[in-house]
Amino acid sequence: MNKYIIDKLFDRVEKNGVVCVGLDTSLDYIPEFLKEGRSSEDAIVEFNKRIIDATLDVAACFKVQIAYYEALGIEGLLAYKRTLKYLREKDAIIIADIKRGDIAATAKMYAKAHFTGDFEADFITLSPYMGMDSIEPYIPYVATGEKGIFTLIRTSNKGAEDIEYLDTTEHKKVYHVVGDKLMELGKDFVSSCGYHPLGGVIGCTHIEEGKELRKRFNKMFFLIPGYGAQGGKAEDVAMYLNNGNGGVVNSSRGILLAYKKHNNEKEFDKCARAEAIKMRDEIREAVRNLK
Numbered sequence: 001m002n003k004y005i006i007d008k009l010f011d012r013v014e015k016n017g018v019v020c021v022g023l024d025t026s027l028d029y030i031p032e033f034l035k036e037g038r039s040s041e042d043a044i045v046e047f048n049k050r051i052i053d054a055t056l057d058v059a060a061c062f063k064v065q066i067a068y069y070e071a072l073g074i075e076g077l078l079a080y081k082r083t084l085k086y087l088r089e090k091d092a093i094i095i096a097d098i099k100r101g102d103i104a105a106t107a108k109m110y111a112k113a114h115f116t117g118d119f120e121a122d123f124i125t126l127s128p129y130m131g132m133d134s135i136e137p138y139i140p141y142v143a144t145g146e147k148g149i150f151t152l153i154r155t156s157n158k159g160a161e162d163i164e165y166l167d168t169t170e171h172k173k174v175y176h177v178v179g180d181k182l183m184e185l186g187k188d189f190v191s192s193c194g195y196h197p198l199g200g201v202i203g204c205t206h207i208e209e210g211k212e213l214r215k216r217f218n219k220m221f222f223l224i225p226g227y228g229a230q231g232g233k234a235e236d237v238a239m240y241l242n243n244g245n246g247g248v249v250n251s252s253r254g255i256l257l258a259y260k261k262h263n264n265e266k267e268f269d270k271c272a273r274a275e276a277i278k279m280r281d282e283i284r285e286a287v288r289n290l291k
């Protein structure tokens with residue numbers, strides 16, 4: 001049986017739980033005392049390092065949302081690069097949330113940019129709306145066993161209904177078609193853990209289809225956003241998992257800004273840890289209650 005990066009993620013979930021810490025680090029989220037005397041780049045890196053150190057043993061992985069870094073230009077991208085480097089030094093699993101989608105020639109360059117070099121990540125997110133030839137250039141990296149992708153299938157936002165929920169002539173919704181195509185592509189890469197490294201982004205905010213999607217895409221590992229700040233709850237998430245594995249659940253603002261709930265900016269990292277543990281334990285409990 002082949003070994004792919006998805007086994008490492010599966011094992012981390014077994015060990016640390018399903019929480020994916022979202023490093024959507026906006027400058028506004030960083031407490032003033034940490035910004036004093038530091039450049040924006042250094043403040044972001046310092047904030048991220050402290051969040052990473054505080055949550056490493058209670059997180060399955062870290063999702064770094066590139067938009068927050070790109071928005072600050074070169075300085076932001078340097079902070080992005082340094083954050084990824086720190087995560088790698090800690091042997092943390094990195095999901096780069098870059099949501100790319102383009103013609104194959106360009107996709108090849110995106111693959112090189114985010115699977116090697118300064119911005120190297122373990123997994124990246126992709127948008128499938130230009131078709132499967134926009135996904136294929138990433139597959140040689142997946143085939144090495146060291147890289148994986150999460151493709152948008154059914155997203156967490158309200159606007160998901162505008163396109164993803166449209167009925168197709170095959171009497172399936174668009175997101176079913178996307179998921180089915182990825183399952184087909186993934187079947188050559190099913191790994192020891194039972195999943196393939198061609199994961200899907202499935203938001204936990206449309207709870208009606210949780211069980212159906214879990215059953216239909218049974219070998220697909222899910223990246224599940226929408227928890228906390230977008231309203232997703234542990235009971236909702238539990239349905240997208242298989243015995244508490246088969247997916248990671250992202251929370252970005254919920255974890256990074258936990259200190260605001262406790263009015264304790266000095267200990268923002270401790271508050272982030274407590275929030276990640278609470279989230280992990282609530283999801284574990286909800287999984288137990290499903291049985």
Ligand SMILES: O=c1ccn([C@@H]2O[C@H](COP(=O)(O)O)[C@@H](O)[C@H]2O)c(=O)[nH]1
Pocket residue numbers: 022024065097154155156157201202203225226227228229230250251252253254
């Ligand atoms: O369907 C999707 C796909 C991606 N996202 C991303 O996840 C985080 C969510 O942040 P929160 O602060 O926990 O709401 C963010 O990076 C989004 O770009 C998503 O929300 N939904």
